[in-house]
Amino acid sequence: MANPLLGVRVTTATLREVPRMEAAAEIARRRARELGRPVLVSVTTQVGLRDPLALFARGAGVTHNRFFWSVPAANFEITGLGAAWSFTPPLSTDRFAASAEAWRQLMAEAVIDADRDLPVQGPLAVAGFRFDPDHPPSELWRDYPHALLLVPRLLIVRHGDVTTLTVNGMVDAQSSTLALGAAAARRLQALIGLPWRPNRPPLDVQVDVSLDPDVWKAIVADAVTDLRAGMLEKVVLARAMRLRGPEPFDTAATLDTLRRDYPHTFIFAVARGGRTFLGASPERLVSLRNGDVAASALAGSAPRGKTPEEDAALASALLQSEKDRAEHAFVVQMIRAALTDYCDAVQAPELPTIMQVRNVQHLFTPITARIRPGYDIFDLVQRLHPTPAVGGKPGPAALAWIRAREQLDRGWYAAPVGWVDARGDGEFAVALRSALIGRREATLFAGCGIVAASDPERELAETRIKLRAMLGALGVGDEMIG
Known part of the structure; x- marks a missing residue:
C-alpha cells in the first residue's frame, strides 16, 4: 500500500516514462561514443507528490547523498537523492570558474527531455563551497570539500501546485539503454514503502x-x-x-x-x-x-x-x-x-x-x-x-x-x-x-x-x-x- 505522503502516482508516472528515458539514453549512448566520454541524460515529467521532504526522509537509509531546499513563503521545494554526477575542482584552480566550466560542458553535451510548459525543466546541480578554502580542513567537515557540484539521480521539485520528477543518469558508449528507467522505477518503488512521520521529542543532550x-x-x-x-x-x-x-x-x-x-x-x-x-x-x-x-x-x-x-x-x-x-x-x-x-x-x-x-x-x-x-x-x-x-x-x-x-x-x-x-x-x-x-x-x-x-x-x-x-x-x- 502506498504511503499517502509519497503517492503511488510517482511510481506510476515513472513507469509510464520509461520509454522516454530509454529513448533519451539511446541518443546519449551514441553521443558518448562520438565524444569518447559519458553524457548526462535527464528526463523530467509531472507527478503527484504532496511533500518532497518525505522523499528526503525516506532516502536516509538508501543513499549517502541527499539534498533539500525550501523557501516556504514562495511555495517552492526541492529534494534530490543520489549522485548521477559530481565535480570537485582541484585545489590549485579557481573553484568558481572551474565549477562554471564543468557545468557548462555537462549541459552542452547532455540529452535533456522535458515538457516545455513545466516550471522546472531538466537537471539541476546542488552546489556548496567552503567558507575559506585556505583554512586547513578538519575531520568534522571531511565529506564537504572546498567546492562541490552534484546532480542527483532523482530530483523532485514542487513549485506551487506543480510537482516534477527528474531522473538523471550518466550514459557511456557501453551503457545498457534499459538501465536508466528501470533503476529509477526500482528506487522510487523502494522509497514508497518506507514510513516517515515527523517526530520531535525533546532531547536529553x-x-x-x-x-x-x-x-x-x-x-x-x-x-x-x-x-x-x-x-x-x-x-x-x-x-x-x-x-x-x-x-x-x-x-x-x-x-x-x-x-x-x-x-x-x-x-x-x-x-x-x-x-x-x-x-x-x-x-x-x-x-x-x-x-x-x-x-x-x-x-x-x-x-x-x-x-x-x-x-x-x-x-x-x-x-x-x-x-x-x-x-x-x-x-x-x-x-x-x-x-x-x-x-x-x-x-x-x-x-x-x-x-x-x-x-x-x-x-x-x-x-x-x-x-x-x-x-x-x-x-x-x-x-x-x-x-x-x-x-x-x-x-x-x-x-x-x-x-x-x-x-x-x-x-x-x-x-x-x-x-x-x-x-x-x-x-x-x-x-x-x-x-x-x-x-x-x-x-x-x-x-x-x-x-x-x-x-x-x-x-x-x-x-x-x-x-x-x-x-x-x-x-x-x-x-x-x-
Whole structure:
C-alpha cells in the first residue's frame, strides 16, 4: 500500500516514462561514443507528490547523498537523492570558474527531455563551497570539500501546485539503454514503502562549546583593539556549540520544524556520508532568473520582544543604532559595488527596513540588478562571497584575521550553498543559522559582526540569540546555551 505522503502516482508516472528515458539514453549512448566520454541524460515529467521532504526522509537509509531546499513563503521545494554526477575542482584552480566550466560542458553535451510548459525543466546541480578554502580542513567537515557540484539521480521539485520528477543518469558508449528507467522505477518503488512521520521529542543532550565563552570574548576584545587601531573596519567572528544525545537526531523532522517556524528563510540540507549540514538562513547571497539578479544585505541584529510593544521598541532602536547602521552600510556598499562589475541597473533602497524571523530581527536591504551577457551565477557568487556580513572589511585582511584568530573550522558555515539549473539560473543562500549533524552529535554555528564600537558581552549574547533557531528545531531549550 502506498504511503499517502509519497503517492503511488510517482511510481506510476515513472513507469509510464520509461520509454522516454530509454529513448533519451539511446541518443546519449551514441553521443558518448562520438565524444569518447559519458553524457548526462535527464528526463523530467509531472507527478503527484504532496511533500518532497518525505522523499528526503525516506532516502536516509538508501543513499549517502541527499539534498533539500525550501523557501516556504514562495511555495517552492526541492529534494534530490543520489549522485548521477559530481565535480570537485582541484585545489590549485579557481573553484568558481572551474565549477562554471564543468557545468557548462555537462549541459552542452547532455540529452535533456522535458515538457516545455513545466516550471522546472531538466537537471539541476546542488552546489556548496567552503567558507575559506585556505583554512586547513578538519575531520568534522571531511565529506564537504572546498567546492562541490552534484546532480542527483532523482530530483523532485514542487513549485506551487506543480510537482516534477527528474531522473538523471550518466550514459557511456557501453551503457545498457534499459538501465536508466528501470533503476529509477526500482528506487522510487523502494522509497514508497518506507514510513516517515515527523517526530520531535525533546532531547536529553549534553552541551559543549568549542571555546570557553570568556576565551571567545577575549578574542572579540582583541578584534576591537585592532579595529580601533585602524587595522580593519569590521571582522565577523563565529563560535560553535556541540550537542551529544542518547538517541539519533532526526534531520528530516528538524527541517520540518524549520520550514514551519521560519517560512521567510531559505531552508537547506546537504547530506554527505553520515552527516547532514542544514539550516534556515535569512540571507540570500544571490539569485539569477532569466537575467534578473537579486541579492540581500543583512547585517545588524536585535532580539524579538516578548510583547508587540517591546518588539516594536527593539526594532526602532535597531533602526536608530549608529553601530548597526554603519555595519549594515558596509554590506550594502560592498554588494552594490560587486554587482556593478557584472550587472547593469543595480538598485537598492536608500534606507534599510526590518526583517523579522522567529527569534531575531535584522536590518535588511534588497538589491536588484540585470546581469550582462557573458556572465553567469558562478561569477556572481565568486564576486559576492564573502560579504562583509560574514567576513568583514577589507575582505582579504578580515579573512586573514579570522583564519589566524577565530580558532574554528567554519567548513560550509557562512558560505554559499544552493543550486543551479540547466539554463544557468539558480539561487544561493549564505549558510547561516545552521548545524552539521551526525547520528548522535550536532555542531551548531553562530557569529556576529565586530566593529570598533562592539562590546564583547553583547556580542556573546547575540550569538546566543542566533543559536536558538537550531536549538529549538532540535528540541533543545534555550537554557542549554553556553
